[in-house]
């Protein structure tokens with residue numbers, strides 16, 4: 625099993641997050657474990673810290689499911705954001 629690392633100091637809201645009561649592995653499913661991703665996202669879907677969690681994951685380039693998104697989905701979101709900003713400069 626790969627040891628996942630948290631790349632930044634943990635913010636206070638993490639101490640109250642519902643995922644805290646679950647094994648860390650739940651949020652780091654293997655690449656093709658679609659059921660695992662769905663389970664993690666289901667937990668995130670009702671989390672009151674979802675937006676902050678997503679921001680944290682983007683800012684710290686985290687792996688796994690954070691803020692109901694996968695690492696791949698966050699990369700797509702960032703790509704769209706860059707494209708929007710570039711279009712804003714041209715317009």
Ligand code: SF4
Pocket residue numbers: 638641642643644651667668669671672673674675677678689690691692
């Ligand atoms: S959004 Fe998901 S990963 Fe983030 S704090 Fe909430 S339950 Fe945990």
